Amino acid sequence: xxxxxxxxxxxxxxxxxxxxxxxxxxxxxxxxxxxxxxxxxxxxxxxxxxxxxxxxxxxxxxxxxxxxxxxxxxxxxxxxxxxxxxxxxxxxxxxxxxxxxxxxxxxxxxxxxxxxxxxxxxxxxxxxxxxxxxxxxxxxxxxxxxxxxxxxxxxxxxxxxxxxxxxxxxxxxxxxxxxxxxxxxxxxxxxxxxxxxxxxxxxxxxxxxxxxxxxxxxxxxxxxxxxxxxxxxxxxxxxxxxxxxxxxxxxxxxxx
Numbered sequence: 001x002x003x004x005x006x007x008x009x010x011x012x013x014x015x016x017x018x019x020x021x022x023x024x025x026x027x028x029x030x031x032x033x034x035x036x037x038x039x040x041x042x043x044x045x046x047x048x049x050x051x052x053x054x055x056x057x058x059x060x061x062x063x064x065x066x067x068x069x070x071x072x073x074x075x076x077x078x079x080x081x082x083x084x085x086x087x088x089x090x091x092x093x094x095x096x097x098x099x100x101x102x103x104x105x106x107x108x109x110x111x112x113x114x115x116x117x118x119x120x121x122x123x124x125x126x127x128x129x130x131x132x133x134x135x136x137x138x139x140x141x142x143x144x145x146x147x148x149x150x151x152x153x154x155x156x157x158x159x160x161x162x163x164x165x166x167x168x169x170x171x172x173x174x175x176x177x178x179x180x181x182x183x184x185x186x187x188x189x190x191x192x193x194x195x196x197x198x199x200x201x202x203x204x205x206x207x208x209x210x211x212x213x214x215x216x217x218x219x220x221x222x223x224x225x226x227x228x229x230x231x232x233x234x235x236x237x238x239x240x241x242x243x244x245x246x247x248x249x250x251x252x253x254x255x256x
């Protein structure tokens with residue numbers, strides 16, 4: 001067994017930048033046919049061009065993950081183009097509220113839950129029968145260390161990611177008999193545009209770095225290995241796992 005994904009078809013939501021883009025590129029390099037989805041077609045087209053320039057195969061499908069009909073279109077176009085689905089990465093996320101939860105509005109709560117949790121549930125529901133047809137496969141949910149331990153000023157986001165972790169574990173329990181492994185990755189502070197308010201604010205960045213035994217913030221490539229492992233045959237006996245990729249943030253600061 002290896003990290004080989006040849007002949008596999010993978011959907012990656014939030015695939016136009018950051019962690020999603022890095023995962024899509026890695027999957028394509030490992031031999032998978034990759035479908036990238038996010039709101040803006042232009043960003044997706046750039047990722048497809050990059051994959052094709054490296055000899056890979058990819059498809060861009062602009063998708064509003066909060067809309068069930070848009071998710072259906074994503075699945076339909078994937079099957080029409082590549083014949084089936086083996087791997088789903090629910091990576092799309094948003095965080096439109098920063099501060100105490102008492103200051104969050106109902107609309108902010110609803111939007112965060114819609115993108116971070118509801119979309120993963122609805123898309124998985126549509127994809128699971130297709131993965132079953134292939135004899136099994138993988139679902140990877142991109143959670144967060146904030147879903148394991150509350151993150152200051154990110155309470156609603158933390159709740160959504162905790163829900164995503166529970167969704168992962170429930171799907172893992174229910175889908176095991178179908179040979180579908182469902183796992184989550186929980187990154188710490190990774191230097192992406194999405195998390196820029198954290199790592200570009202000196203006081204927050206320093207506090208995060210000080211609480212990380214490895215003594216640095218994460219890069220997108222730090223998450224790629226975990227995604228490849230969970231997508232590949234190497235993890236065929238792993239399901240319901242929450243794989244922390246946080247430099248040890250969950251166990252606190254190092255010595256010195």
